[in-house]
Amino acid sequence: MDDVPEPRWLDADEQQAWLALAGTxxxxxxxxxxxxxxxxxxxxxxxxxxxxxxAAPERTLRMSTLAAQAEGSLxxxxxxxxxxxxxxxxRRAPDPADGRYTLATLTETGWEKVVQAAPGHVAEVRRLVVxxxxxxxxxxxxxxxxxxxxxxxxxxxxxx
Numbered sequence: 001m002d003d004v005p006e007p008r009w010l011d012a013d014e015q016q017a018w019l020a021l022a023g024t025x026x027x028x029x030x031x032x033x034x035x036x037x038x039x040x041x042x043x044x045x046x047x048x049x050x051x052x053x054x055a056a057p058e059r060t061l062r063m064s065t066l067a068a069q070a071e072g073s074l075x076x077x078x079x080x081x082x083x084x085x086x087x088x089x090x091r092r093a094p095d096p097a098d099g100r101y102t103l104a105t106l107t108e109t110g111w112e113k114v115v116q117a118a119p120g121h122v123a124e125v126r127r128l129v130v131x132x133x134x135x136x137x138x139x140x141x142x143x144x145x146x147x148x149x150x151x152x153x154x155x156x157x158x159x160x
Contacts (some may be wrong), residue, residue, distance in 0.1 A: 028128065035124040040117035045072060046080055047121060050089065050114040053106035060105040062095060089113055 010018060033044040040047070048070045053059050061069070067077040081104055084090040089110030095101035106114070133141060150156070 031128055032121070032124060036117060036121060039120040040113070042113070042117060045070065045076075046084065047114070047117055049077065049080060049084070049104075050106065050110055051118070053090065053104060054111060054114045056106075058105070059111065060103050063092070063102045063104055066104055084110065087113075 029044060036042050036044050036047050042050075049066065052066060052069050053061060063077060063081070064074060067074045070077060072080075081090050081092060085092060087109070089107055091105045091107055093103050093105070095103050129141075130138065
């Protein structure tokens with residue numbers, strides 16, 4: 001029999017912390033998605049895409065960059081952007097600097113959609129997360145999130 005090292009089991013405090021994080025990771029995206037679907041008729045992922053494009057120079061990003069920043073795969077992003085194009089929110093075009101890439105640009109209609117959706121989304125983020133924590137806890141949460149992300153993506157390829 002091979003010498004397989006004994007797993008480092010979680011102690012009681014570690015298990016409680018893990019279960020609290022796992023529960024939050026499961027429930028928070030669903031809560032944010034529900035609010036956006038109800039109030040704006042879009043998913044949380046669609047909102048992220050619109051918001052990222054709205055903050056980009058000239059409201060334009062390469063699809064590969066947008067996928068990384070939105071924490072989604074390129075195929076998932078492509079499906080979402082096709083639907084957004086059909087709604088007139090986004091326009092795609094070859095990158096004139098390098099035709100191997102595709103650019104996604106937020107249209108004026110897309111800008112109007114993100115402006116309409118943003119207040120409700122921010123209110124929900126504030127209600128569910130920000131207002132539940134002290135300023136010190138928010139800083140800790142930021143630092144904890146960054147540390148966990150470095151563990152997941154040590155090369156920093158997933159955006160901030």
